[in-house]
Amino acid sequence: MVTIKDIAKAANVSQATVSRVINNGPKVGPAKRAHVQRIMDELGYRPNLAARAFVTNKFTSLGVLVPEILDPFMATFAHHIEKLCQSMGLQTFITSGHNDVTKEKLAIEHLLDHRVSAMVLHSKVISDEDLLKYSELCPGLVLINRLVPGLEERCVWLDNRMGSELVVEYLFSMGHREFAYINSDFEIDDPQLRLKGVKSCLTRHNVKLPNSAIAYAPPFHEGGAQAVESLMARGTKFTALVTYNDAMAVGAMNFMLDQGMHIPRDVSVVGFDDVVYARDARPQLTTMRYPISMMAQAAATIAIQSAQQQTIDPTIQRKYTPSLIRRQSVIERM
Incomplete structure (x- = not known):
């Protein structure tokens, strides 16, 4: 350095x-x-931003990196950080990297160039090694939804695998034995962890999830429709559809409804995240609630305290588990 x-x-x-x-x-x-x-x-x-803020007694802004600003989940995440910063008189700089290594690095370097000494990053594609280097340049750097060895105290993350296991356990308790899963085709760890959770729980119940019952697509509304159409074209039989996120769940439900199917009488559907349109969907979507508000505020607090060289509040939670929100898209199978 x-x-x-x-x-x-x-x-x-x-x-x-x-x-x-x-x-x-x-x-x-x-x-x-x-x-x-x-x-x-x-x-x-690049200057040591934390030291510079300490010497000049100036700390005025926090940077936020998200994959997509238009994503309702990411918008909610950024909103809660901005709300906390506003209450503290801090400016928030929000940028996106589109799940692209080069773009994410460029976004981080722009924040560094603008002397942003605290950052909350939702980065899934930058290597652990590079994130460790950035953390040396910006001691107020905190990662959300990712656990990086060596940066554990500056990571706030969700147990994605456990979340999917809870989904399957619930559906199994409702009498379902034929499962399908639609997953994100993004090459990041969340889709892999959630699929592992689904398979792990099914294995404990001696139920196999064949490759023909798994479909991949972009993790958006249109991707959900494409994925469930692919499953149906293969002739895959399922009474329970587990999805990567709420957007894919709603897209899949709309496609099946357009085919004359009934949700949940023909197929029960469960999402993940509990974004706003999970409640607006018809039927309302049963899903796993991602505690994004608590996680965003925890990450921002750690970033701000680190940038100001304060002692980090030991009560701040870092690992979170999603919770099941039961609505109308799941029915018991007799």
Whole structure:
């Protein structure tokens, strides 16, 4: 990591001069300031944002990275962080990375360039190694819905596997024995963990989930329709449809309704997340409630306390388990 000492040596100036340039201080002429800044850029220097905030006694903003701003789940997540920041007089910068490594890295680096010393990242595609490096540059960096070895104290995450196990256990208690699963085709860990949970619970009940009963599609409304259409085209028989998220669940229900099927008499459907349209769907969607409000506030609090070099509140919860919300899309099989 490049230090002030390295910059001073390369620029042939004192460390005090470099410090003044970094902190936009006085007593540095325009030409020398430009020269030092050029050396900083060439060496790829980024200031220690937490230390800078401590020295200048300024902490005014928090950055938020989400995959998609239009996603109702992500919008809810960002809203709760922004609400907390507003109550503390902080500005929130929200950006998206579209589940693309290059775009996510660029978004994080833009936040660093704007001297954002606290960040909450919902990143699934950047490597653990790169996230560890970013955490060194920004000690107020916190990850949500991800557990990274070495950053455990700065991770707030959901037990996705347990959530899916609870779904299947509930459906099994309702008499269902023929299952199908529609999953996200995104190459991140959430779909894998949720599928593992489904299979694990079914295995305990001596029920197999063949590959023909699993369909993959983008995790949106249209993807849910595509996935269930694929299952039906294969002739897959199922009375219970477990879905990756609420968007796919509603899309699948609408497709089946358009085919003249009845929900839940013909097929019971369970979602995951409990976003707003789970309650607006017809029938209303039984789903797993993701405690996004609590998780978002916990992550933002850890980020802010870390950036301000405060002792982290030991009562802040980091691991969460979703809870079953029973509505109208599941019926008992006799």
